[in-house]
Amino acid sequence: MYQAYKMKLVLTQVTGFKLYETEHSFSFGMGNHITGDRGQGKTALSEAIIWCLKGCDLTGNVKGVKKRLANPNTKEMKVITTWEFHTPEGLLVKHSFCRISTSRSMRLFLDDEKVSQDDFDEWFGETDTLLSIFLPGYIGGIGAARTNNVVLSMLPAQDVAQVMNSLPAETQARLNIDGLRDPLQYLQSLKSELSEWNDYIHDTEKEIAQLLLKNALRGSSAVIEDDERKMTDLRQQIENLEQEAGPAFPEHINVWELESKELRKRYDAEVASWVTLNNTPINGEERECINRKFELDQIANRCNAILNEGFALRKDIDANRALYEEEKAEFIARTEQELQQLQFDLQMLEAKIELKQKNGQSIKDTPLHQKHLTDAKIQRDNLLLEVDSIQEFMFRYAEMQVIASNRALTHTEILFIPRRGKEGDYTFHYRLRYEEKEYYLLSSADKNRVSFELADLVAMTLGMMIPVFIDNGESIEEVIGERTQFFVTSYLPQAELSHEIIVA
Structure with a gap:
């Protein structure tokens, strides 16, 4: 993969897709204006691009997508998108991503080489993240859990040492720097160990409470000798x-x-x-x-x-x-x-x-069990402090991610909403606002601006410059000048589909 800010969709070829029965080719620049009457294929063009990259429709749904998107008069649905990249050495290269669907198979090609969906995802990321930028307004309809995942995928990585330095000295002393390379896995490991110590403490306390009773139930030496004879007889029978x-x-x-x-x-x-x-x-x-x-x-x-x-x-x-x-x-x-x-x-x-x-040794063993219990409680308490410390680190890390993201954004803001459960575990929630308005209250124009700002953020954090497709945009002038590639469609009554490059 190459530099994100030098990534551009330059050509789309559509065949057998919705109303595109025969092959249609569209050449694109950084800014593109697509016009036509209703039913001429403006929205279908955006669907074709997304289907080529992800195999889904504009809602991110893959179930039954062949039946919904295929032209009924063709046996094959085929979309090719050609993208222009600049290598780190400054060379201009092009890569073609092709998806072909028939009644029996689905095939993907990268520059004529057969590949898998995972190969496409390496270039264009997760489906929800791609659609949240490509289609303004998409992120408002996918639910809180998926929105969390999308925002989380956009947040920039932070330097572990800097996060550590922002914590109190006693917290830093309890943290293992190697474990912080994957703090979530480290936290799960600590909780698993903590659970084992709690089980051990419970069992030890129960054993201490029953030691005297067990000693009383031991029985006489004659009973033990009889049991041993029975054991010898059983072994002989076996x-x-x-x-x-x-x-x-x-x-x-x-x-x-x-x-x-x-x-x-x-x-x-x-x-x-x-x-x-x-x-x-x-x-x-x-x-x-x-x-x-x-x-x-x-x-x-x-x-x-x-x-x-x-x-x-x-x-x-x-x-x-x-x-x-x-x-x-x-x-x-x-x-x-x-x-x-x-x-x-x-x-x-x-x-x-x-x-x-x-x-028979219960009375003598009682002090030893009591010592083991005391040591176990000390270990448990130390683990509890370490768990609190790693959760404090994760909280600070997420907080610094959001701060760094908001510095990169202009009018869009990511709200960080941490919540702590009864057992002290943090859950992190994220919401989007634009000029202090909640996302669901935004106008279509404001949602367009959010997509452009998120596109710049993703270019910084994920190394991808995702274009923005504005369907039935009210004004072209308001998006000209953006660094992100964009597509704007306009409704023209009784007009056939046409497209022009307005920013090369």
């Missing part, structure tokens, strides 16, 4: 069960398999003799022909008898093998069930014995 072989494979099946192979050999030999006899020439005498036929029939009868015997034998083999597999499966299932029960009983008994052994 060992015996694990060594149990299960049902043996029936030997008669192996014998039958050998018999089956012998039947096969006999059958193959009879078939070979039948083929040999059948191919042996005869002198043509009637008696010899009758004898030959009789011999062949005899061989065929023997073959059939062997086959019948083989089929019957195979049926017995399969039935006996299935019966064996069923017995084997039942044995495995029963053994596994018994093992699971024995192992469960053993684990419960081991836990019971271990608990009784621990309970």
Whole structure:
């Protein structure tokens, strides 16, 4: 990607899009005036540009967009936007972004090379951010959560060291500079650790409260010895069960398999003799022909008898093998069930014995548990201070972002509204104002001016110069002189669509 302030849409080619059935080309400068009667394609041109870059309509919606935007008389919807960039070395280059949609596929190309939507997004950012500048008024209709995300994406990054220096000394001392490279992830890590300490403290307090009771429930040495004998018996039962072989494979099946192979050999030999006899020439005498036929029939009868015997034998083999597999499966299932029960009983008994052994030391262990509890509370309190510090850093960072943004803006202002929940967590909210008026109260002309100012801010923070498309603008003169590329449409009754470059 290249320098944002030297980025300009210079050409758009539209085919099969809404009323643009055949290819229409539009060349653009920094300032562009598009005129025509209603239904001539002024708004459709802005939709074509957005669809090419994002695959959505002017509301940011991608669902059902093909059906709504495609020309009904064409099989393919295609839009190409060509953009002019200046490289850091001062060279002028052009890149073409193409989106082609058919009934079966959607394809994207960057300079004739097939790419993905992520590749397009690297050049033009998030959809809501792009539309909030390209279409004045869009940001007023997307809801508070998405507005927050759009404004947040525009805010400039701040130097971590400068933010740190603006905090009180005691706060700085508690912060880890490496963790501040990703403060949100760092905060989540601290909260996860804090939750673990709280769980540990709760468990320790509960354990201390029950230590004396556990000691009383320990039982006599005779009871413990009886449990140990039961444990030894359970282990022996598990060992015996694990060594149990299960049902043996029936030997008669192996014998039958050998018999089956012998039947096969006999059958193959009879078939070979039948083929040999059948191919042996005869002198043509009637008696010899009758004898030959009789011999062949005899061989065929023997073959059939062997086959019948083989089929019957195979049926017995399969039935006996299935019966064996069923017995084997039942044995495995029963053994596994018994093992699971024995192992469960053993684990419960081991836990019971271990608990009784621990309970024997309960009185002696009480001071140690109390010390662990005290240490844990100290760790927890230190973490709470660190969590408060990182939240204070994030608050100051966001505040400085807004201050820096508002310095770059002229009449537009970003309002920073921090809120703190019951547990002390901050949530940051943002709103836009223009000349001290809330965005939803602004006129269309004022919303246009907000878009131009936000375009300059995004050029500074994101490295993108997003053009502004003013639909049915009242005046062209009021936007001439802006640094941002702009498009203004005007309604002219009974006039065909036309466009002119008013600022090169």
